[in-house]
Amino acid sequence: MNLVLLEAEEIREGMVVLSGRRARHLLDILRVQPGSMVRLGVIGGRQGRGEVLRLDTTAVKLRVELGGQMPSPPLVELILALPRPIMLQRILKQATVLGVYRLHLIRSQRVEKSYFSSPVLGAEKMRSLLLEGMEQAMDTWMPIVHIHPRFRPFVEDVLPGLPGSGLIAHPLASSSLADVFTLPTPDAPLLLAIGPEGGWNEFEVRSFLDCGFASFSMGSRILHVDTAVVALMAQIDLLCSLQANQLRVKR
Numbered sequence: 648m649n650l651v652l653l654e655a656e657e658i659r660e661g662m663v664v665l666s667g668r669r670a671r672h673l674l675d676i677l678r679v680q681p682g683s684m685v686r687l688g689v690i691g692g693r694q695g696r697g698e699v700l701r702l703d704t705t706a707v708k709l710r711v712e713l714g715g716q717m718p719s720p721p722l723v724e725l726i727l728a729l730p731r732p733i734m735l736q737r738i739l740k741q742a743t744v745l746g747v748y749r750l751h752l753i754r755s756q757r758v759e760k761s762y763f764s765s766p767v768l769g770a771e772k773m774r775s776l777l778l779e780g781m782e783q784a785m786d787t788w789m790p791i792v793h794i795h796p797r798f799r800p801f802v803e804d805v806l807p808g809l810p811g812s813g814l815i816a817h818p819l820a821s822s823s824l825a826d827v828f829t830l831p832t833p834d835a836p837l838l839l840a841i842g843p844e845g846g847w848n849e850f851e852v853r854s855f856l857d858c859g860f861a862s863f864s865m866g867s868r869i870l871h872v873d874t875a876v877v878a879l880m881a882q883i884d885l886l887c888s889l890q891a892n893q894l895r896v897k898r
Contacts, residue, residue: 648672650688650785651697652778658689658711663697666706673699673707687711688787690778691718718788721746722831723883724811728755728843729794730872732765736776737873739767742790743780745880748836749791751805754798757845763796802854811836813860816879817852818869820862824882827861830890837883841875 651673657663665673673679679699687709688694693716697709725742729735729752742750754763766772777789795801806813812829814837831837840855847855856862870878 648676648782650686650694650782650787652782652787653687653689653711655689655692661711662700662708663687663711664706664708670702670705670707674702674704679707685709686785687713688781688785689713690781690787690789692787693717694785694787718786720788720833721748721790722833722836722887723747723880724749724751724809724836724838725876726751726753726806726838726840727872727876728753728841728847729758729762730843731759732762732767734871734873735762735765735767738876739773739776739792740780740783741873741877742880743777743786744784745877745884746784746786746788747790747880748788749793751793751795751801753795753801755843755851756798756848757843763794768794798851798854802851802858806855806858809838810834811838813838813840813855813858815840815847815852815855815860815862816842816865816875817847817862818864820864822861822863824863824865824879825886827863828883828886828890830887830894839879839883841872841879844872 651669653663673685677685679685681699681701683699685697687697693713695713697711699707699709701708723746725747727750730738773792781789812835814827840860
C-alpha cells in the first residue's frame with residue numbers, strides 16, 4: 648500500500664479515523680507512531696499527507712493535509728473479452744496500476760457464459776481489486792467498469808458512441824502496434840480491444856474493423872490474456888512518451 652486512500656466523506660474537520668485493513672497496514676507494516684507522516688489520497692480527488700495524532704491497537708487518527716492538482720483521467724480505455732475469473736482478478740488490479748480510464752468487459756464467442764456469474768464481477772469485489780491497484784500505483788483515479796453480456800449490442804450500440812481511436816489485438820494482423828498507434832488525447836482516448844484466450848472470431852474482428860478499429864499483431868508468440876494486457880499497456884505508455892517527446896522537440 649503505497650498510498651492510503653480515503654473517501655471524501657470520511658474526512659471531518661480535517662481529521663480522519665482509520666480502522667480495518669488500512670489501520671492494520673499503518674500499525675503492523677509502517678509501524679507509525681504519533682507524529683508520523685503518511686501519504687494519503689482521496690478517491691477521485693487530491694493527494695496529500697496525514698499526520699498521526701493518536702492510535703491504539705485497532706484504529707489510527709490522522710490530521711489530513713491535501714494539496715496539488717486533481718488527477719487527470721488516463722487516456723486508455725480497455726475493451727476486454729471477459730477472461731476466467733482468476734485471471735480477471737489479476738487484470739483488474741494490473742490494468743489499474745498501469746492506468747486505464749474505463750474497462751468494458753464483453754462477451755465473445757469463446758467466452759464462457761458462466762464467467763458473467765462470477766463473484767469477481769460483484770461491485771464490492773471489483774472495487775477492492777481496483778483500490779489495490781490504485782494504492783500500488785499511488786493514483787486516486789478509479790477506473791469505471793462496464794459489463795456487456797452480449798457482443799452484438801455492444802458493437803452496434805455502445806462502441807460507435809465511444810470517442811477516440813480504436814486498436815484491436817489480433818495475431819493474424821500484418822501491422823505492429825507501432826505501425827497503427829496514434830497519440831491519445833483527452834478528447835480522443837485510445838480504445839484497446841483484447842480478445843479471449845482462443846482469440847476473436849472472424850465476425851468479431853470484422854465488427855471492430857467496421858467501427859474504424861485498426862488491427863495489429865503482437866508477434867509470433869501467443870500470450871495469455873493477463874500477460875497481453877500488461878505487455879500492451881506498457882508498450883502504449885512507452886509509445887506515448889516517445890511521441891510526446893518528439894512533439895516537444897519539434898516545437
